Amino acid sequence: MFRRLPDKTAAGVVNFTIDGVRHVGRRGDTVAAVLLLSGARATRVSAVTAEPRAPYCMIGVCFECLVTVDGVGNRQGCLIAVANGMRIETQKTRREVGA
Amino acid sequence: MTTEPELKSDYDVAIVGAGPAGLAAAAVTAGCGLSTVLLDENPGAGGQVYRAIETTPVRDPKILDRDYTDGQDLILDLKDTTAQHVRNAVVWSLAQDGEIGVSIDGRAHMLRAKRTILATGAMERPFPIPGWTLPGVMTAGGAQTLLKASGIVPEGRIVMAGCGPLLWLCAYQLLQAGCNVQAILDTTDPAAQRSSIRHAARFATSPYVTKGVKLMAAVRRKIRVITGVTALAAHGDGQLETVTYSAKLGPVDRMTADHLLLHHGVIPNVNLAMSVGISHTWDDLQLCWTPNVDSFGTTSISGIAIAGDGAGIAGALAAQCRGRLAGIAAVRAIESNATGLPDELTVRRDLTHAMRGRRFLDHLYRPSRAFRIPTGDTIVCRCEEITADQIKATVALGVEGPNQMKSFLRCGMGPCQGRLCGTTVTELIADVRGVSPQDVGYYRLRPPVKPITLAELAGLPQTEDATKAVVRL
Numbered sequence A: 001m002f003r004r005l006p007d008k009t010a011a012g013v014v015n016f017t018i019d020g021v022r023h024v025g026r027r028g029d030t031v032a033a034v035l036l037l038s039g040a041r042a043t044r045v046s047a048v049t050a051e052p053r054a055p056y057c058m059i060g061v062c063f064e065c066l067v068t069v070d071g072v073g074n075r076q077g078c079l080i081a082v083a084n085g086m087r088i089e090t091q092k093t094r095r096e097v098g099a
Numbered sequence B: 001m002t003t004e005p006e007l008k009s010d011y012d013v014a015i016v017g018a019g020p021a022g023l024a025a026a027a028v029t030a031g032c033g034l035s036t037v038l039l040d041e042n043p044g045a046g047g048q049v050y051r052a053i054e055t056t057p058v059r060d061p062k063i064l065d066r067d068y069t070d071g072q073d074l075i076l077d078l079k080d081t082t083a084q085h086v087r088n089a090v091v092w093s094l095a096q097d098g099e100i101g102v103s104i105d106g107r108a109h110m111l112r113a114k115r116t117i118l119a120t121g122a123m124e125r126p127f128p129i130p131g132w133t134l135p136g137v138m139t140a141g142g143a144q145t146l147l148k149a150s151g152i153v154p155e156g157r158i159v160m161a162g163c164g165p166l167l168w169l170c171a172y173q174l175l176q177a178g179c180n181v182q183a184i185l186d187t188t189d190p191a192a193q194r195s196s197i198r199h200a201a202r203f204a205t206s207p208y209v210t211k212g213v214k215l216m217a218a219v220r221r222k223i224r225v226i227t228g229v230t231a232l233a234a235h236g237d238g239q240l241e242t243v244t245y246s247a248k249l250g251p252v253d254r255m256t257a258d259h260l261l262l263h264h265g266v267i268p269n270v271n272l273a274m275s276v277g278i279s280h281t282w283d284d285l286q287l288c289w290t291p292n293v294d295s296f297g298t299t300s301i302s303g304i305a306i307a308g309d310g311a312g313i314a315g316a317l318a319a320q321c322r323g324r325l326a327g328i329a330a331v332r333a334i335e336s337n338a339t340g341l342p343d344e345l346t347v348r349r350d351l352t353h354a355m356r357g358r359r360f361l362d363h364l365y366r367p368s369r370a371f372r373i374p375t376g377d378t379i380v381c382r383c384e385e386i387t388a389d390q391i392k393a394t395v396a397l398g399v400e401g402p403n404q405m406k407s408f409l410r411c412g413m414g415p416c417q418g419r420l421c422g423t424t425v426t427e428l429i430a431d432v433r434g435v436s437p438q439d440v441g442y443y444r445l446r447p448p449v450k451p452i453t454l455a456e457l458a459g460l461p462q463t464e465d466a467t468k469a470v471v472r473l
Helices: A031-037 B020-031 B072-079 B140-150 B165-176 B190-203 B209-222 B271-275 B316-334 B344-355 B358-364 B388-396 B402-409 B422-433 B454-458 B464-470
Strands: A002-004 A013-018 A021-026 A066-069 A072-076 A086-089 B010-016 B036-039 B084-086 B089-094 B099-104 B107-118 B122-124 B137-139 B152-154 B157-163 B180-186 B224-226 B229-235 B242-247 B252-256 B259-264 B266-268 B280-283 B288-291 B304-306 B379-381
Touching: A002 A031, A013 A031, A021 A031, A031 A066, A031 A086, A031 B140, A031 B152, B010 B020, B010 B316, B020 B036, B020 B072, B020 B107, B020 B316, B089 B107, B089 B271, B107 B316, B107 B454, B122 B140, B122 B259, B137 B140, B140 B152, B140 B165, B140 B259, B157 B165, B157 B242, B157 B252, B165 B180, B165 B209, B165 B259, B180 B229, B180 B242, B190 B358, B266 B288, B288 B422, B304 B316, B316 B344, B379 B422, B388 B402, B388 B422, B402 B422
Parallel strands: A013 A086, B010 B036, B010 B107, B036 B084, B107 B304, B137 B259, B157 B180, B157 B259, B180 B224
Antiparallel strands: A002 B152, A013 A021, A066 A072, A066 A086, B089 B099, B099 B107, B122 B266, B229 B242, B242 B252, B280 B288
16 A cells, blocks of 8 residues: 655646546656555556566566556556546456457 | 657757756757757656656655755756757667657657767666565665655555665655655675675765765664565565565564565666667676776767666766766767867766765675575566576576577566566576676667557658558559
8 A cells, every 4th residue: 555645736636547436646646656556456467377466666667567548558657647537447357469 | 948749850969868867968968059859758857866856746855855856956957958858758769870769649750869878777676586576565766766756655564675775765765754664674795795895995985975874874773674684585465465584594584564665776777778789798796787888978889878877887976977978978079169068077076976985885785696596486577477497497408598598488578678587587597507697698689679559650751662662552
């Protein structure tokens, strides 16, 4: 679990969904950050044995935070800032060719 | 400085990475009037050390002190120049002639620069222990990134493990932020400690020494530090539940934990540099691949330089100086009569100062063998889920290096393109073969070094000849 420290800046909020559920974030949050804050422990399953995985490096090198963003799969969540209306979907199954 | 996302097709200087080295290099080249584009894949400037420096919600100097907020100066230095900082710009290829492939918001572009400076920085060293793929296990640097960028911190019982300055800094910052850090499992190798002693006097003059000593003392007052840790594993069903460890070769101990934050220092992020064919050497002290560069960052490929930690780990202050030196070299190559260059000797003096005591840290925090060369069914390649034993087995079949091994196991061929396994694979194969990592070599990296969709590639402008080559009329 993660929590947010008190924020006295006026960054503004953004509204988006994670797996269809509405969430509110701070402008500037990355997709990986809001996924962790949402309480999700696993944010995808691994490609070979379908084991649960979660963001690991947060700097764009490990690719553990891959998610579907606005319909495009395998995006690096830690490099994308959340935006109003964004649809974030966790990748819960192994992906198949053509799927 | 502009943050205009529209790219031109040609620039004098292209810089990849807007951390301390990239920002400092851009200030030099743009300050001398050269058209300069600064490409960075993150939503904001600052790199990792000054992550989210313009937007951070954390304004409490007890948590993020001047060593962080000083990063704003680098952006101020750019403010009055014509440098173009492009955010969310993912560089996926670089050719030897300087052509760069980059994607921004799902659109690919090709651009060209007379000089390219790679300032792609460092990444945390892979830390392959049993259970390191479990949710709840992340890098200490990752937790620090969350703190800086979003003011988000781990809640619940935190265990930190490893060694290196960043581990202590992160522990201190989490303490200041009110987090419950239960223990630090300190893996500092006693042999490394002994070999570092002869460099200690020099470290006493380092710009980092006062803060380092104070910070470690503060952490020790609040957090239980278990030294001499020689074995470590994360356990849990679908997520982290417990951490087991053994200290000073004693019995295995266990603690429950909601978070395990790992750190074993940082290594150069080599993927883009290696993909363009820049020659690298295995550094036996820092235990990583380092590009062969001169003091201006000049590489084996003409027109392409590397600045900052990507050219060998030396820290943020040194990275700024190395960025300036690469910037100076680029300006001299393009515009020999340029005015407004910073004084090279002053920059070199600052660099020497910033580097003081580095050898001490390099020796002291050299991770021990047990944490670099895993055994048994410990996962080495997180993407393709390949274990240490599987890799060893291919060596028994006659495999001599990482590239041959790939074709047996797909190890290193997942989305991270070997970033999280490459160093381990090199050391593991070298160990089994009884040769040096240099002789084993590294993965042959090829563009695209970041994922790109077919639509992005297909959307690139095409020449008439290229179209004729594939379209039947």
